[in-house]
Amino acid sequence: MTLLDRPRTTAPHRTPDARPEAPTGAATPSSAPALLEAERPADVVAFVERIARLTTPDQIHWVDGSTRERHALLQQLVAAGTLTQLNPDIRPYSFLARSDERDVARVEERTFICSEREEDAGPTNNWMAPEQMRAELEPLFTGSMRGRTLYVVPFAMGPIGSTMTRYGVQLTDSPYVVVSMGTMTRMGSAALAQIARGASWVPAVHSVGAPLESGQQDVPWPCNETKYIAHFPQEREIWSYGSAYGGNAILAKKAFALRIASAMARDEGWLAEHMLLIKVTSPAGKVYHMAAAFPSACGKTNLAMLTPTTPGWTVETIGDDIAWLHIGKDGRLRAINPEAGFFGVAPGTGLSTNRTAVDTLWGNTIFTNVALREDGDVWWEGLTDTPPARLIDWRGEEWTPDSGRPAAHPNSRFTVAAHQAPSIADTWDDPEGVVIDAIIFGGRRRALAPLVVEARDWDHGVFMGATISSEQTAAAEGTVGQLRRDPFAMLPFAGYNMADYFAHWLDFGKRLRRSARVPRVFQVNWFRKNADGKFLWPGFGENGRVIEWMVARLESEACVDETPLGGIPRPGELNVAGLDLPEEDLAELFHMDTDELEAEADDVERFFATFGDKLPAELRHQLSHLRSRIRAKRETESTTA
Numbered sequence: 081m082t083l084l085d086r087p088r089t090t091a092p093h094r095t096p097d098a099r100p101e102a103p104t105g106a107a108t109p110s111s112a113p114a115l116l117e118a119e120r121p122a123d124v125v126a127f128v129e130r131i132a133r134l135t136t137p138d139q140i141h142w143v144d145g146s147t148r149e150r151h152a153l154l155q156q157l158v159a160a161g162t163l164t165q166l167n168p169d170i171r172p173y174s175f176l177a178r179s180d181e182r183d184v185a186r187v188e189e190r191t192f193i194c195s196e197r198e199e200d201a202g203p204t205n206n207w208m209a210p211e212q213m214r215a216e217l218e219p220l221f222t223g224s225m226r227g228r229t230l231y232v233v234p235f236a237m238g239p240i241g242s243t244m245t246r247y248g249v250q251l252t253d254s255p256y257v258v259v260s261m262g263t264m265t266r267m268g269s270a271a272l273a274q275i276a277r278g279a280s281w282v283p284a285v286h287s288v289g290a291p292l293e294s295g296q297q298d299v300p301w302p303c304n305e306t307k308y309i310a311h312f313p314q315e316r317e318i319w320s321y322g323s324a325y326g327g328n329a330i331l332a333k334k335a336f337a338l339r340i341a342s343a344m345a346r347d348e349g350w351l352a353e354h355m356l357l358i359k360v361t362s363p364a365g366k367v368y369h370m371a372a373a374f375p376s377a378c379g380k381t382n383l384a385m386l387t388p389t390t391p392g393w394t395v396e397t398i399g400d401d402i403a404w405l406h407i408g409k410d411g412r413l414r415a416i417n418p419e420a421g422f423f424g425v426a427p428g429t430g431l432s433t434n435r436t437a438v439d440t441l442w443g444n445t446i447f448t449n450v451a452l453r454e455d456g457d458v459w460w461e462g463l464t465d466t467p468p469a470r471l472i473d474w475r476g477e478e479w480t481p482d483s484g485r486p487a488a489h490p491n492s493r494f495t496v497a498a499h500q501a502p503s504i505a506d507t508w509d510d511p512e513g514v515v516i517d518a519i520i521f522g523g524r525r526r527a528l529a530p531l532v533v534e535a536r537d538w539d540h541g542v543f544m545g546a547t548i549s550s551e552q553t554a555a556a557e558g559t560v561g562q563l564r565r566d567p568f569a570m571l572p573f574a575g576y577n578m579a580d581y582f583a584h585w586l587d588f589g590k591r592l593r594r595s596a597r598v599p600r601v602f603q604v605n606w607f608r609k610n611a612d613g614k615f616l617w618p619g620f621g622e623n624g625r626v627i628e629w630m631v632a633r634l635e636s637e638a639c640v641d642e643t644p645l646g647g648i649p650r651p652g653e654l655n656v657a658g659l660d661l662p663e664e665d666l667a668e669l670f671h672m673d674t675d676e677l678e679a680e681a682d683d684v685e686r687f688f689a690t691f692g693d694k695l696p697a698e699l700r701h702q703l704s705h706l707r708s709r710i711r712a713k714r715e716t717e718s719t720t721a
């Protein structure tokens with residue numbers, strides 16, 4: 081056994097019936113008095129001791145999650161040059177971090193699923209055998225925290241005490257990660273107290289991989305060229321090395337709440353999804369909840385904070401990135417947002433596009449890789465229509481509008497508490513979750529995918545989710561603009577074989593059908609362009625019109641016209657009143673070219689073939705139904721031609 085192996089006697093993954101205390105009403109505050117040393121759970125203590133022996137930090141700090149502690153960490157980060165405090169008169173208690181230029185996005189190539197069998201990771205994940213990964217990690221982590229502090233970060237994903245909530249303990253040598261975890265999760269003593277009472281917990285180890293020799297001057301953004309983001313889904317364990325970028329280092333988020341949680345969800349019968357959550361209220365005062373999956377940087381935060389332009393409609397935010405869905409005691413599909421903050425993409429978030437997000441960021445925000453204004457505030461592309469005359473760009477260099485390069489990194493981020501959003505729903509942290517009426521899938525497609533289309537039923541909806549494709553953005557390293565299949569927007573986030581994940585969704589639908597009303601499933605595409613490359617749909621607040629049509633469908637007040645891809649709004653039923661949208665643009669938004677449809681079906685077939693025999697038969701049936709609908713369309717076209 082090596083230091084990386086978890087001793088069997090202290091396995092923190094207890095049986096699921098070891099539940100924390102029942103919730104005490106609404107949201108439980110995340111801060112609580114620090115636990116005395118003697119009250120710390122023995123298995124967490126053993127984990128900390130084992131990792132400290134391996135990584136040899138100078139000190140160990142048990143994070144309590146208090147405001148005083150956060151303040152001290154922020155001051156320390158300013159003194160170290162990692163953070164610059166922004167002008168407190170303009171942006172109170174807010175900070176700017178500039179990362180190392182080589183540490184700006186998720187590193188999918190270096191992200192691994194280490195299941196015993198390669199087929200359990202599947203063709204969409206990088207796989208490495210657990211022993212091999214441990215053998216590669218051990219020398220890297222040996223002494224990796226020398227000269228630094230090891231922070232013990234207990235956290236809860238979900239409201240403390242909810243039966244849907246899961247717990248974790250991240251060990252990290254990055255104070256930037258600690259303050260980020262403090263915003264993104266319920267971090268500190270309250271979570272540790274639940275673990276002490278018997279809640280299961282996931283261990284996560286993170287090191288920036290930059291040990292300091294005695295007397296060595298630190299750099300503002302320590303990291304390492306070598307990077308590993310390793311997940312052990314069977315052991316429910318995470319190891320991350322070499323990066324401090326949020327998506328690689330805030331392990332509660334993508335690593336735990338999606339990759340490890342998806343494996344837990346498969347075993348325990350729920351869904352861990354890359355979905356935003358919204359509460360929609362109609363002019364009649366009726367409330368609906370929707371969960372929506374979009375690939376990274378396709379406007380999830382914008383939809384989560386949507387201000388509908390049509391009178392009487394409101395959209396409130398519950399979550400902007402991750403949703404955990406389960407069948408509640410009442411048999412309804414219920415969801416929680418397991419996070420406590422937003423780690424959003426700054427560029428494109430502007431006064432004219434998402435005023436709510438801009439208002440959310442009034443203060444108490446950590447910005448990473450945006451530009452600095454002369455007055456000590458921040459700026460990024462899209463914040464205002466006209467850029468300031470002079471800026472310091474994300475690399476720390478002088479910038480003017482003529483510089484010919486972006487001032488903010490395209491994947492620059494803000495980290496802010498969810499409750500700071502003026503649009504936050506009062507039920508956002510309800511321990512019971514909210515009842516889901518509709519599920520939305522979306523992607524960024526220049527052509528073919530219509531503005532909105534409704535699935536025929538759950539299984540067709542699973543086919544829609546399984547075939548999401550999108551033009552790649554800057555959230556991960558890779559070629560921007562290239563089309564890639566991103567099933568359920570989970571391509572980089574499923575912690576097990578994607579084909580088994582499809583099967584889990586199909587199976588979940590069967591359980592839903594037995595117990596409750598099955599939510600409707602829709603697919604949207606805000607990004608369709610005309611032949612001149614101009615967006616056909618205004619997007620942003622106008623997307624509320626599409627939500628309005630979905631609600632009309634839920635209420636059986638609108639009809640669909642069947643197409644090969646599903647049901648589209650009957651002419652005249654999508655509310656476009658007052659919109660400057662020429663008839664031909666509206667038609668183009670729903671136009672499906674038969675050749676393009678065929679090419680799409682061929683592409684889906686090639687994609688499905690990558691899963692071999694594991695692909696559920698139902699998805700093959702769905703594809704052949706699609707092909708027959710395309711054939712029928714072609715026949716109608718040839719008889720009417």
Ligand code: OXD
Binds near residue numbers: 376377
């Ligand atoms: C994110 C992502 O950061 O999806 O949310 O990459």
Ligand code: MN
Binds near residue numbers: 354376377401
């Ligand atoms: Mn995301």
